[in-house]
Amino acid sequence: MSRPTPPDPWSRFLAAEAGQRESEAEAALAELFRALPGRRPRPGFSDRVLLRLAARPSWFARPAARLALAAALVVVAISAALLLPLVAPLAGLIGPGGAIGFVVEGFVGLATRFADGLAAWSPLATAARAVGRALLEPRLAGLLVLQFLIAALALRGLVGVVSAQRSSAHAAH
Amino acid sequence: MSKRGDERSDEALAVAALAGSEDAFRELVERFEGPVFGLLVRIVRRAELAEELAQETFVKAWRALDRFDPARKFSSWLFKIAHNTALDALRRRGEEPLSLDAPAEPGGAAPELPADPAAESPLARALARDAGRALERAIGELRPAYREVLLLRFAQELSYDEIAEVTGAPLGTVKVHLFRARQELARRLRAAGWEPEEWS
Structure with a gap:
């Protein structure tokens, strides 16, 4: 089978190699490489690289983070291995009946706390009842309304004084 | 690749990139995407993996720019990152690609990639045909350690x-x-039948 005529630097390279003419062989080979079809990645390569730069590496991707996580898991595993023999007898004591008792006791405790919370309101209820009884007296009720009106008027006057002072201060500036 | 006319040198671009200029880094990527990809694809011999590794190389370079010494050549520094990235990737795949102990690869095919249409000299056209494929195949069959030094010397x-x-x-x-x-x-080319005597 006949081959196509090879490029000239090719024959020079092989001839120089056969004749151990090193610099000639190097020069011919360099020429051959320069003429080899170039290789390029798919279009848009630089965009894809810059996109990867913009994406922050995940925390978990860092070797130090992975190491720390692995160390933490090892510590947890060792701790669990040490603690389990201590906890196991307790678990045996509880059993299914113990678990039901635990839930029932939990409900009872919750109800007791609720009742204690309601008891805290009883002094307030006593005070409210006393105020209610007093309000049923017409003289006391009239006095309270009068006090309310005086307080409202005093508050309004105070607001007026403060507003006037603020306006004059702004004008001075 | 270092400096063309009034263009900034690779090293100056690296310094600008370190100062936070994404445009400078983009220019570096565009200057070196061909050489880095060309080296990687001939080492790992799979286009998809080579592109992934080329991206990884540039990302690593961006993150390590503060360790780049502008008094040295940027291309050497970048190729070193590419070299290490390829090594790591191939080790993960259970290969020891650049060791001298690694065997030569008989029948190693040339990487199947579209040629750069910019390379259109008569010699390039000739090489793109039988001769080029034979040369790529012979390069692919070399021991990985030999292949890499050959590529760094003559392709880069x-x-x-x-x-x-x-x-x-x-x-x-x-x-x-x-x-x-x-x-x-030379031995592999002769063994493949490309003897100088045949041509004359």
């Missing part, structure tokens, strides 16, 4: 010192690898 046009810096190998080792890589390449 790095000096021996720069290749030593990129690969982390002593200068003497680089020279020996290059010498043997050339010999091996």
Whole structure:
């Protein structure tokens, strides 16, 4: 089978190699490489690289983070291995009946706390009842309304004084 | 690739990128996407993986810019990152790609990629046909360590010192690898039937 005529630097390279003419062989080979079809990645390569730069590496991707996580898991595993023999007898004591008792006791405790919370309101209820009884007296009720009106008027006057002072201060500036 | 006319040098762009200029970094990516991808695709020999690794290389470079010494050549620094990225990726796949102990790869196919349409000289057209495929195949069949030094020397046009810096190998080792890589390449081309005598 006949081959196509090879490029000239090719024959020079092989001839120089056969004749151990090193610099000639190097020069011919360099020429051959320069003429080899170039290789390029798919279009848009630089965009894809810059996109990867913009994406922050995940925390978990860092070797130090992975190491720390692995160390933490090892510590947890060792701790669990040490603690389990201590906890196991307790678990045996509880059993299914113990678990039901635990839930029932939990409900009872919750109800007791609720009742204690309601008891805290009883002094307030006593005070409210006393105020209610007093309000049923017409003289006391009239006095309270009068006090309310005086307080409202005093508050309004105070607001007026403060507003006037603020306006004059702004004008001075 | 360092400086073209009034264009800023790679190193100046790296300094600007370090100061936070995304445009400067984009220009660096556009300058080096071909060379970095070209190197990686010939090392890992899969276009999809090579593009992923090329992206990873640039992302690593961006994050490590504060460790780049502008007195040194940016391309060598970047190729070193690409070299290490390829090594890590291939190790994850259970390969030891750039070790001298790694065997040569018989029947290694050339990476199947569309050629750059910009390369349109007569020699490029000739190489894009049978001769080019034969050369790519012969390069692909080399021991990975030989293949990489050959690519860095002739495709990326790095000096021996720069290749030593990129690969982390002593200068003497680089020279020996290059010498043997050339010999091996010539031997494989002859074995494939591309003898000089046939052409005359």
